[in-house]
Amino acid sequence: xxxxxxLDSHVSVSEGTPVLLRCNYSSSYSPSLxxxxxxxxxxxxxLLKYTSAATLVKGINGFEAEFKKSETSFxxxxxxAHMSDxxxxxxxxxxxxxxxxxxxxxxxxxxxxxQVKP
Amino acid sequence: xxxxxxxxxxxxxxxxxxxxxxxSPISGHRSVSWYQQTPGQGLQFLFEYFSETQRNxxxxxxxxxxxxxxxxxxxxxxxxxxxxxxxxxxCASSSQGAGELFFGEGSRLTVL
Numbered sequence: 001x002x003x004x005x006x007l008d009s010h011v012s013v014s015e016g017t018p019v020l021l022r023c024n025y026s027s028s029y030s031p032s033l034x035x036x037x038x039x040x041x042x043x044x045x046x047l048l049k050y051t052s053a054a055t056l057v058k059g060i061n062g063f064e065a066e067f068k069k070s071e072t073s074f075x076x077x078x079x080x081a082h083m084s085d086x087x088x089x090x091x092x093x094x095x096x097x098x099x100x101x102x103x104x105x106x107x108x109x110x111x112x113x114x115q116v117k118p
Numbered sequence: 119x120x121x122x123x124x125x126x127x128x129x130x131x132x133x134x135x136x137x138x139x140x141x142s143p144i145s146g147h148r149s150v151s152w153y154q155q156t157p158g159q160g161l162q163f164l165f166e167y168f169s170e171t172q173r174n175x176x177x178x179x180x181x182x183x184x185x186x187x188x189x190x191x192x193x194x195x196x197x198x199x200x201x202x203x204x205x206x207x208x209c210a211s212s213s214q215g216a217g218e219l220f221f222g223e224g225s226r227l228t229v230l
Contacts, residue, residue, distance in 0.1 A: 034218070043122070043208060043221035090161065095174075105151065105174045106219060108161040 002027045004074075004091045006109035014117050019063075019078040021112045023091030026072065032094040033074045034106070035065055039087045047089075050074060061085070086116045120145065122222035124209050130228045136197040139225045143190050143211030149173075150192040151219060152184060155206040164207075167192055196227075204229045 007022040025031055035047040048059025055067040065076045074091060088111045095105040123142040131137050143150050151174075152164040163176040167186035184194040190211075196203055206226050210219035 036221075041223075043223040044210075044219075045221070046218060049218055095163075105163045105166055105176070106153075106161075107163070110160050 002029075002031065002093045002095055002107055004033075004093050004107060004109040006089075006091050006112050008112050009110065010113045010115065012115040012117060013081045015083055016080050019076070019081045019085065019114065021076040021089050021091075021114065023074045023076065023109060024072050025074055025091070025093050027093060033065075033067065034092040034094070035059065035063070035074075035076050036090045036092055036108075037087050038090065038111075044090065047076070081114075081116045083116050083118065086114055088113050122209055122211050122220055124207075124222035124225050126225060127223065128226045128228075130230060131199050132230050133199055133201060135199050136195060137199060137227060138193055138195045139207055139209075139227075141192045141194075141209030141211075141222060143192070143209075144220055147211035147213050147220070148190055149212045150186055150190065151210045151212075152192070152194050153208045153210065154178075155208060155224070156204075161208070164194065199229045201229050203227065 003026045005024045013019055030052050033050040036044040037047050038044050047063050048057045050057045050067045058064045063078045065074055067074050090111050091109040092106045125140045149168045151166040153161050155161045165184050166174040170186045181197045186192045206224045208221050208224045210221045212219050
């Protein structure tokens with residue numbers, strides 16, 4: 001069975017300082033991992049994805065994440081936070097169907113609320 | 119290219135009623151998935167349809183059902199509504215159902 005655990009439910013940073021949102025995963029297969037962001041009253045937007053290519057994945061808006069198999073982690077980082085980054089962030093693993101193929105079923109972490117202080 | 123469109127965006131129902139939510143995927147996408155988002159349970163998978171066939175189903179009671187039409191548009195239905203069904207229902211589409219999903223803004227259901 002696959003799962004993700006987001007280690008912090010709430011992270012607060014000052015504008016211009018680095019962001020670190022932590023995620024650990026559990027997977028029987030080589031996982032496909034994602035970070036999604038949700039702004040208030042909006043749907044989810046894909047930030048970045050890991051699908052067994054480069055372990056350092058770059059996404060939109062300056063975010064990146066590093067896949068570390070030895071630590072079963074996929075932490076999200078950004079060098080300098082902006083006020084517009086305040087949102088909820090979800091670490092996600094794709095469930096695998098028969099034959100280890102990806103499906104439309106995503107397994108979400110509980111989310112991390114990022115607060116950015118001026 | 120238009121994104122995923124969900125209607126209605128907001129609706130209020132009373133216990134015992136039923137509701138139908140609609141989702142139009144991105145043009146060319148054949149997979150549509152539905153998720154329920156609540157403060158207590160977070161985001162939970164309801165079901166996935168691919169080429170009009172249900173390919174995956176989450177752990178929800180039979181009151182929750184869905185279907186997909188030949189143009190890939192999808193509907194989900196919840197019958198005999200309960201207070202606990204109050205949630206944001208999100209629809210997502212993808213070209214192959216291959217993990218990367220594109221989400222709509224959701225339908226917010228309030229059950230009184």
